[in-house]
Amino acid sequence: MAGFNTAVTGLKAASTDLDVIGNNIANSSTVGFKTSRTEFGDIYATAVVGAGSSNVAGSGVTVSDIAQDFQAGTIEFTNNNLDLAINGSGFFQLDDGQGGTTFTRAGAFQLDKDGFIVSKSGKFLQGYGLDDQGNRLPIGNLAVSQKESPPKATEDIDLSFNIDSREDPTTLTFPYDKDTPASFTYSTTVRTFDSLGNEHTIKYNMVERRPTKDVYSVTTASTAVRISGVTVDPTDGFSAAEIASIEAADSRIDGATLSYSGGVMSFEIKAKYSDYGDVVIEDVSGTPTDITPAPTERDANEVRLYDLAVPSAAQSPATIDVSGVSIVVTDSMSELDMANTIQAREQEILDRNPAIESVSVIDAGSGNYQISIRFKAEQGNINPTSYPISITPTGYTGMSLNSTVDGDNGFQGMYRLYAYLNGTELLDIGKVEDPGEPGAPAGNTEVGPILLEFNPSSGLLRGINDVTFTSGATAPSITVSGADPANNATTITLDLTGTTQFASASIVKSSTQDGYTKGDLIGVSFSETGEMVASFSNGQNQDLGVVAIATFENQSGLQPSGDTEWTATLTSGDAIVNPPGTGLNGTLRSAALEQSNVDLSAELVALIEAQRNFQANSKTIETQNTVTQAILQI
Template sequence: MAFSTAITGLKASTTELDVTGNNIANSSTVGFKSARTEFSDIFATVVVGSGSANSPGSGVIVSDIAQDFTAGTIQFTNNNLDLAIDGTGFFQLNDGQGGITYTRAGGFELDKDGNVVSKNGNFLQGFGLDAAGNRQPIGNLAVSQKESPPKATSDMDLSFNIDSRATPSNLAYDPDDSATFTFSTTNSTFDSLGNENTIKFDMIEQGAWRERQSISLIDFAGLGLNAGDSFSLAGGTISVVAAGTPPDPALGQIGDDTTAANFASRVAAIFNDAATPLQNQVGWDNRIREVSDDGSGNLEITWAASAADVRPVVLNHIDTVGTGTTTALTNVNTQDPFFAANKVESYAFSVPAPPLTGTNPFITIGATQVGINTTMSASDIVDEIIKNTNAILSANPEIDTITKDSSTGQLVITYDPELGDEPTVPVSSTNVTGLTIGAGSFDETGDNSYQGVYQMHALFNNSTPLNIGRPPQPGSGLTTSEAGPILLTFDTTNGLLQTVNGLPVSATGSAPSITIAGADPANPNNTISLDLSGTTQFASESIVKASTQDGFTKGDLIGVTFSAEGVMVASFSNGQNSNLGIVALASFENQSGLQPVGDTAWSATLASGQAILNPPGTGLNGQLRSAALEQSNVNLSEELVALIEAQRNFQANSKTLQTENQVTQTILQIN
């Protein structure tokens, strides 16, 4: 009996030595999990006559070699395909023949077909992803995309600040001359073949001026004007009625007796009538501020300063009664493209033949008094006022200049253009009799609508003007936009973007989208949507605040990495990334029931239960660490102590066997 008991002890100790030795041997094996030997005693009994108090036992047996699934230390590497699980879970591997195993050893690589495989060639399992990013069934994880196709730019976001302190230029726009624009920025774009191009945006601040055009008639006498005919002017319609019917300017009418000599005055009367339909007609260019007769038979068109993008007005005659043809009658000449936007008032001083009389006479101009004497002529009085210009300007800041008209001798007061048409400084005389101050022969209305107005030009590859939504000229008959500048306006009280191409910015600051056409030579049908939200006009340096676009050229695969959530991401040389799949991690109801199968892997058993597969970071699964490996969880210090204990147990059982042998020998020697 004692021999058998000692032998079981030797066997158990030998197994313990084997387990401990195996742990020590795999102390550097990636993903290895240590084991411990668990023992149970052997107790033999009989049915009859047994008594537990008198039974010595029959020895020991190894009841289990238990796995310790405590996580090992995570060590970082330089290989993005090295994966470590920070928490619970196992990688699922498929040998390609239907064999499924599970491991914590995350040293993976790519095979010749781009599959992610373990060191022994088993395929790492994961969830596929469709184009929308939805998870697909479990399968082999693979780098299926070796290049990234080009994408044409379709969306651009651009915001900038234009320094409100910048001085507008009165030079004609030249894209090659920075002196002709206020601010410029160039942005890269890509066409549908992946070619990189540029779009240059030039901003031109509108100065304190308006454009005035003079329209001279061509062969008006040969028209054969008849009642029922009409004229089109900047999108508005002027109808012709019979001379016997008094034309009504409020209805936009002129008589069929209209001649070249009186045409301009009659059209001006239509425009200036408070009830005229011309200004209210659909299609009429409402940027026109004044229509007048220049006194020489020419029709003068004065645009609002905020127009900023003036195109010549064409006058057409529609011969409805006669041939039914349309004839252009105008020769357009721009008299003064930089006609001042200041309000101008002129005053005529008149002195009668008898001398002036009065004691201590003076002229009052706003808050300034200018002394005169009764011997002065009208011209002398104006000269005396001019001598006091500095004092007048200092006391009346709304006045920009005071001059004397060289041809009429009148006093001309020009106001600050920023004040528009509001200011009027009174001019009067005091303590003088005989002096008359009257309005002069001309008055110009002020116009401060230019403030915060910018032309925005877009040039493709610094040369070709792009179509960015410029509206067609009113009256042209065109219905689509054309190449050329559009207008941006800013709120001068807070510097925020106010309108884009005539459309208002929302209360939340979202700017209307600009559609850019013609920026993709490879596919003319492609357009780019430009968002200028966040653009401002503050009194600070002109800068680009944000600039993005969604196009890119063709790219080659340069690497693969994994996110903490297990997403396999392919990176390409064009800066793009593509999600190729998600690593699947397995968890078990009883991981201690897993069966070791070698190569640091386990297989599922009835005791462990079936694997539950989820992405990292969900359910019971830990997160994934890329470029990292989980080291063995073997504690060498503990294993060396366990080795000594196993050796001691073996020696003790050997001693038991030796002692039993000596006892037996003694018995055999008894005579």
């Protein structure tokens, strides 16, 4: 009877269903496992004659397919960076080293003894290597090839700071000494590394320029001298062209005067930047030992000195107007009386003229006295017509200008910047050799300070080493030489952009440098887009490769091959390999594993259904047997 065969096919199908469900339940904790389901098809006997008749009982059931469900499982995070999960579609590609390629969603990887990333079954994870420029190489075995990071010498320093503008440069001790904090305004230190990875420091000392000027006075019988490399001959007069040549040759000089009488020449040079470097003065033979004047220092204030004259009886009383303050003098006064009378009105003069610092009496000897009007240093060189002295009656010259010492406010916002390797060795940071030094090629640099210039109105940096730029703009770089004891050819580029001089505490606003010491491998991690990044103990990271993700036109056509792996078939098509996150590829999660997608609740219900089907088919055989026995008993 056909019923026996039909029931047997039902038993076989139900038994297969139980096997599939049992396998799902057994792998409910298997990383990367994909659940399967049993798909059935009915069996009908066909014949040429009578085909298509509806009066066909059928021949049973067959298992038409065991289909896999590639729905993603839950991603759970771990403490191992080599545990990988794909958040989305795709498979990891594995190579067994013998030409076999499989695909998996189980990302529990580890390093083998040679540094290759392998699966639990020992197969190599595939990915793109990277060349020195970061370009992708052909797909191959991913490996942690870098076990250490070589040292790198510091080549770039970005440093910005604020110097408190409220600091008073007149309180600095003189001369400057790197080991005397009271002699400099502000100091900060930056860590650096040499070519061998040794750590060093560069200490930067900033010294605000005091309101002074350096003045040179020389007397020589020579008919010509050389000043900062420029030869001048006083016998034909000290021309404006010669002054311009000296100022052009040496940016530190802002003026010169000269006199020549009886074969003896005397001259005075006023240097812009005190304590920055001596102006080179030599005779025409080029031997500076003949005349080596040391600069003397004077205040940068403008000072006007006035002679006094007592009015005659015909002129008395007379009025002297000192910049808006009227003072009456008479013929009964002496010059000392006049001087004291004017000096007694000092406070009124100061109140009406904020630019004036003081009014004082000078004893010129022989009963003669003078009035000295001293202006504030920050006022600089004042227009001769400013702050006039007027006298009545007309023709009376009771207070006449004797001499003027020009003012200079060029000290405002000016700092000398020194750099020291490890706090001791003075470095070359671009100071141009003093013009006129014997044997010094033009444009060469030497160890010593350079100049920083701030806009006194805005507090923004506007000049470095005599190179000016728009306040607040990107500052020209400073080249630091000699800061790498292991390699003298190494230079450091120092960027001070953002440095300011505001009325707030002196602080470092930002400080970065690009050097580092040797580092050892401490770990490997992966980015969402698949980059494998090695981390080293020196704080550096290096991309070692990119994980490859494979997708298929028909992933349902993949053939299970064990160890939670699949192989490609004609039905699935060839693998399409790309980095994670490109196209429809899922992104990568490091320190995470995709769990099995088995739903235990659904599987247990299905188990009951499969058991019921098996029992029902068994009952069919039992019934058929009873019928057969009844027939045999007829």
